[in-house]
Amino acid sequence: MTTNRIVVGVDGSIQSRQALRWASRLATTTGATLRAVTAWEFPATYGWATWPSDWDPPRDSRRLLTETIAETFEEPVEIDLVVREGNAAKILIEEARFATLVVVGSRGHGGVAGVLLGSISARVAEYASCPVLVVHGDTLPPEVPEAPDGKEENLIAG
Template identity: 40%
Template sequence: MSETAPSTTSQPTAGPVVCGFDGSRDSLRAVAWAASWARDHGVGLEVISADRAVGRVVAFDETARANVEGAMRDQVADQVGDIDATYRVIADTPVRALLEAGRNASAIIVGSRGLTAREDFAMGSTSAGVVEHAPCPVIVITPRTPDQPGHGSIVLAADGSKANDPAAAFAFAEAERLGTGVRAVHSVEVPKLPGASLFDLDRLAESVLAEDEKDVTEALAPHDERHPAVELELILVVGEPAVTIAEEAAGAPLLVTGSRGHGGVAGMLLGSVSRRLLQTAPCAVAVVRPTD
């Protein structure tokens, strides 16, 4: 008897793309990306600003609402262009406001840092909270994200786990839309065992990679079959996963990762590799979580 597959956040819906805006440089870049995403995917754009004090005022004063939302529209006019967008000020925390709006969204796009984040903070509290709990894919625009996406293959952080399956589905769907390929990167970090020689460690790494290659290939096979026009390239490397995957993402239009992998546990909503990639990736990072 066949079982019903668990639902995932991997397949974009027809809902709008939701973007958080707080006036910061990163949020302006996120709005520009969100406008391009809306145009390319044929969906609407919803720009959200969350402020409890201002939100309470505009909730009861239509003139104030029109003024505040008009000011938002003016601030992002260059980024939005001719996209049909809606603007909302919500009396709540940014994380809760974006998560609520994300219930019916095809994606949420945020900057990695806001106005209150220090320059040496690689990931702000809002982007972290949204990534960890969002009901749809979240695309984080980091300070290292170029203004124009690269033209290479989409890079997928692949580990062969079931938790990674929604991310793989998302990566293949986006690659097909863009007419490009998928570079699935699997990285293994070999522990430094006391007394082990470099030769022993190399042999251990080769053994682990050979075993993992089978798991990753089997996990990607259904997606490869569903998207015959997408060329799949499997990259197996030895090294710290977050570092090696980020290096492979140079020139990519998007890096896609799951929220947890083999080492993920229920209490860790965002895995260590995914969190590091949000800090080190040279392009936009899409985090795709399963809903089950």
């Protein structure tokens, strides 16, 4: 069952902040709910590995998500926050089953400089069951023009 929901992948990178801005603008324009999703997984290790004893992936991921949102917007924005364990692309593809749109940055943390499309955004674009918007660079979403009656004009064809 698809709901009027826009899902956005957030990893704290500049590209994911731009994706968050786009998703927020589109949600406002279309009246959709906005769902910010971040994923975490234990690093693959081949042998003995250590990480800080105070490392709490769910807590730290939620903090990253809330800090990214706070730093992205000047005013509070109504957003559903989702923090899940697992592969980011797989989780975004799962979230797409109930969305009208998924928005991702062209590349996030772990990307190689100069790559136009990261592995997560490419995988989500290929397998998501709804349209996917991949935001490149520092492109900002367009301003929504006001209609003559003062109501925002819906620029997105449904």
